[in-house]
Amino acid sequence: MVALVTPMHENGDIDHPALSSLIEFHIENNTDAIIVAGTSGESATLTTKEHCDLIKTVVDQVNKRIPVIAGTGANSTHEAIELTQCAKENGADACLLVSPYYNKPTQEGLYQHHKLIAETVDIPQILYNVPGRTAVDFLPSTVVRLADLKNIVGIKEASGDLDRIRELCFLLGSRVEVYSGDDATAMESILLGAKGDISVTANVAPKQMHEMCQYALNGEKDKASEINSVLDILHQRLFLESNPIPAKWALHEMGMIQTGIRLPLTPLDSQYRQLIVEALKANSIL
Numbered sequence: 001m002v003a004l005v006t007p008m009h010e011n012g013d014i015d016h017p018a019l020s021s022l023i024e025f026h027i028e029n030n031t032d033a034i035i036v037a038g039t040s041g042e043s044a045t046l047t048t049k050e051h052c053d054l055i056k057t058v059v060d061q062v063n064k065r066i067p068v069i070a071g072t073g074a075n076s077t078h079e080a081i082e083l084t085q086c087a088k089e090n091g092a093d094a095c096l097l098v099s100p101y102y103n104k105p106t107q108e109g110l111y112q113h114h115k116l117i118a119e120t121v122d123i124p125q126i127l128y129n130v131p132g133r134t135a136v137d138f139l140p141s142t143v144v145r146l147a148d149l150k151n152i153v154g155i156k157e158a159s160g161d162l163d164r165i166r167e168l169c170f171l172l173g174s175r176v177e178v179y180s181g182d183d184a185t186a187m188e189s190i191l192l193g194a195k196g197d198i199s200v201t202a203n204v205a206p207k208q209m210h211e212m213c214q215y216a217l218n219g220e221k222d223k224a225s226e227i228n229s230v231l232d233i234l235h236q237r238l239f240l241e242s243n244p245i246p247a248k249w250a251l252h253e254m255g256m257i258q259t260g261i262r263l264p265l266t267p268l269d270s271q272y273r274q275l276i277v278e279a280l281k282a283n284s285i286l
Contacts, residue, residue, distance in 0.1 A: 001031070001032055001033040001034070001035060001069070001179070001196060001197065001198045001199060001202070002026055002031050002033075002034055002035065002198075002199055002202035002203055002206060002209075003035045003038050003039065003040035003041070003198050003199060003200055003202075003203070004022065004026070004034050004035060004036055004038075004040060004041055004058075004203065005022075005040050005041060005042075005203055005244045005247055005248050005251065005257070006019070006037070006041040006042050006046070006054065007019050007022060007248075007251070007256075007257035007258065007260070008042075008257075008258065008260030008261060008262065009258055009260045010258060010259065010260050011260070012260055012261075012262045012263075013260075014050065014054065015257065015258060015260065016057065018256065018257045018258065019057065019058070020061060021256065022251075022256060022257070023058060023061050023062060025206070025256065026066075026202075026206050027062070027065055027066060029206040029207040029210070030206065030207055030210040030211075031066065031202060031206045031209075031210060032066060032067075032196065032210060032213075033066055033067040033068070033069055033093075034058060034062060034066065034067075034068050034069070035069045035070075035071060035096055035198055036054060036055055036058040036068060036069070036070055036071065036092075037051050037054050037055055037070055037071040037072075038071030038096055038098075038198075039071070039098065039130070039133065039243065039244075040200055040203070040243055040244040040247060041054070041071060041244075042244065042261070042262055042265070043071050043073075045262040045263075045265075048079075048082070048083070048086075051083060051086070052083070052086040052087075052090065055068075055070045055086065055087050055090050055092055056090040056091075059090055059091040059092055060091075067093040067094065068091075068092050068093055069092065069093060069094045069095065069096050069126065070083075070084075070087035070090075070092040070094075070095050070096070071095070071096050071097075071098070072084040072086070072087050072095040072096070072097055073096065073097035073098030073099070073100070073128060074100070075100040075101050075102055075103050076100075077100075077113050077116060077117065080097060080100075080113070080117055081116070081117055081120050081121060083095075084097070084117055084120075084121040084123065084125070085120075085121050087123065088121055088122070088123040092123065093124070094123060094124040094125065094126060094153065094154075095121075095123055095124070095125050095126065096125075096126045096128050096156060096198070097114065097117065097125055097126065097127060097128055098128040098130060098133075098134065099127075099128060099129060099130070099131075099134045099136055099138050100113055100134070100136070101133060101134035101135065101136070102134075102135065104135050104136050105136060107139055107141070107142045110136070110138055110142050111142050111145055111146060114127060114146050114149075114152065115146065115149060118146070118149045118150075118151040118152055119149070119151075121151070122151060123151065124151060124153040124154075125151050125152055125153065126153060126154040126155060126156055126179070127143060127146065127152065127154070127155040127156070128155070128156040128158070128181065129143075129155065129156065129157050129158060129159060129181075130156075130158040130159070130181060131159055132158075132159075137159070138155075140164070140167050140168050140171055143155055143168065143171075143172065143176070144171050144172065146176075147172055147175045147176045148175075152176060153176060153177065154176055154177040154178070154179055154195075155168065155172075155176060155177075155178055155179065156179045156180075156181040156198050157178060157179070157180065157181055157182075157189075157194075158180075158181025158182050158198075159182070160182040160184065160185050162185055162188055162189065162192065165178060165180065165185075165188075165189045165192050165193070165194055166192050166193070169192060169193030169194065170193075177195040178193065178194045178195060179194055179195055179196050179197065179198050180194050180196070180197040180198070181197075181198050183197065183199050183200055183201045183209075183231075183234075183235040183238070184232070184235040184236065186199065186212075186213070186216075186228075187212060187213075187216050187224050187225065187228045190213060190216035190217055190224075191216050191219070191221060191224075195217070196213055196217070197209065197213055200238050200239075200243055200244070200247055201231060201234045201235055201238060203238075203244075203247045203250070203251060204234065204238075204247065204250045204251060204254065204280065204283075204285060205231060205234060205283055205285060208227055208230070208231055208283065209231070211227055212224050212227040212228050212231065215227065230282065230283055231283065233278075233279045233282050233283070234279045234280075234282075234283060236279075237272075237275050237276055237278075237279040238250065238276075238279075240268075240272045240275065240276075241268060241269060241272065242265065244261075244265075245261065245265055245266070245267070245268050246268055246272065246276055248261055248267075248268075249267060249268035249272075249273065249276055250276050250279075250280060253273075253276060253277055253280060253286065254280065254285060254286065
């Protein structure tokens, strides 16, 4: 599942023709689902109207060919409910809700936040733990409490901790699906029981990521490893600077988007650009 970037013009306006091309690129290359307006989509700098319009645009173009999952998390519970309701009204198949960031809620706060959203908006919801960005760790014990709510259907675990993946899979069983949110450990996570990967690398290598994940889901470790060993350079170099900076530059090098990105993010530093080109060439993308 691709954590889709939001293509932009040089002035920061959303580039709708490029967005349309990206959507078709992913459908043609076997991406299993599109996550729109997530971290990779620069959700933090989208206005509420832009956020909702972006979800509608993607849902309308995909037209049920694959699932569309809308990023609707916020550090304000009221705002998260508003965005989640917007996603439901615009036809999203599910929502991905990042843990409230910056204000550092307690585990009880996390539980009450997600409980209220799940009970208020009737749409499947995927929790999202990424402590490196949010400054709060969504503990497995809290996830287990939320697993009893019917609208909580999954968790994206992006800590990169395989022990955490193993623990979540054991504790949750079949009640809530676990997804990797860390490309570098995604294959191992799936082999441990995760059901897939919400991927940055898939922005530039969707077909390869789909095949690697499918082999891992089938338990075909050797075939998955063969693909993943080539992808590994992308897993590493697409995080040379904060996501989505390198991914957007890679797509620019592929001729798919302009270099537009919104402050406070800036285009990839020149010292890293050749490293991105090398990674794309290693995967026969350029």
